Amino acid sequence: MDVLFRNVRELVERAEKEGKLISEIMIEQEMLITDRSREDIMQQMERNLTVMEEAVEKGLQGVHSVSGLTGGDAVLLQKYMQQGNSLSGDLLLDAVSKAVATNEVNAAMGTICATPTAGSAGVVPGTLFAVKNKLNPTREQMIRYLFTSGAFGFVVANNASISGAAGGCQAEVGSAAAMASAAIIEMAGGTPQQSSEAFAITLKNMLGLVCDPVAGLVEVPCVKRNAMGASNAVVAADMALAGVTSRIPCDEVISAMFEIGQAMPSAFRETAKGGLAATPTGKWLESKIFGGSVVGSGQ
């Protein structure tokens, strides 16, 4: 298959050589591979953006999962921000609360857009709708934010993994946070190379993160990991915009993430057998939620 980029280096080189945004390279590649029109592709992405907006709105009104493990934290955070005493700053907390909102909706079996997965679906929209208030982007720029995220996610998915069962949480929330970070750079007017630096800085700080969901539910600690993924993304974007660079190139960080995932015992890859899932409280919650029988029958 002919593609315009297979790794981040090729993506950045192409964007800089042709004087294009990373989102533009992603759109062009999508047109090339799927043989669809630009308009068609942009419209589909706008529909995804709308789903994300609606999920955030719903989460900010307050939702609760069936298990009762998660819900309501997005509301708490927004109320706290309104008091005006937040230590980490309103933009950061806004991103965190909107990431939480999305994942609370997901945990409650609401409608979300996977970015790149459902368990990590809060980070990209959470950061987008927070940064939006500061940067005042056009609707098209918001759609492009998703293409830029997608371009980096495409590289990770094909060269490493975006599955918690295969690579742990670093592959899900780690990838999502790094993707978001790269997209913030483009929206803020940074260069493709700065996107790559922000991506590398973010992912480096999420390496090794295990997938250990309590009771196997996409709730604890997933929702709060999305919160921290969002904050990592925003901070790393600021670092890259300030001129900080990653000593380890982006593609090598992705390779390292893959290798770490491969070496990760299965107890830490979405089996709910290790880490937080295996703590006394984790086990207790599991038995409390799933006390009953396993096999269902429709007849």
Place this chain on the structure above:
Amino acid sequence: MKFKSVFDIIGPVMIGPSSSHTAGAARIGRVARDLFGRQPKWAKIHLYGSFAETYKGHSTDVAIIGGLLDYDTFDERIKTAFEEAEKLGMSYEFIPETGNVDHPNTARIVIGDEKSEMSMMGISIGGGKIEITELNGFPLRLSGNHPAILVVHDDRSGCIANVANCLYKYDINIGHMEVSRKERGDMALMVIEVDQTVDVEVMGELRELPNITQVTRIAD
């Protein structure tokens, strides 16, 4: 490259909570339903790896049943798929397996009715993407990204050429094709991923070809 489209990364739009364990599971169920060609009366679903360990928490079971009822990943009815199955009189059973499989998110779906039964193995590779790895004992690879045609036939010379000629006649381009057989002269299977949608007329013509037993299409 396993992930071809940006919408594999930013998407799918889906009912939570897990892209691999809920959306991917629904897609595996739906492909099985497509392959079977009608609503099955019963389903036995074997779950492996992470699917076996966490299927209840991720609603993997509900999602697979939803898929078997032909629901898409964003169909709100997924949430009540068990009740819907009951209404339609489809019985189901989930069997968590301990055996080792190549991929941690693997499901074997055995479905049937009074006429026939079918066995299919699918894996959920992340972000809602799935691959079908086995059909009735035949190993195969189906990305689910393109329309595909499955042709079960007798292992005789000319079958593949006839099918290819028929597709050519309707200007349908073959993107990927795999052929396999149980034994020489025995039952064989063609898996053909194509770039265009395959309409009823083409399907009918394929069925009329000599030595062809069954033709099924999987839409995009």
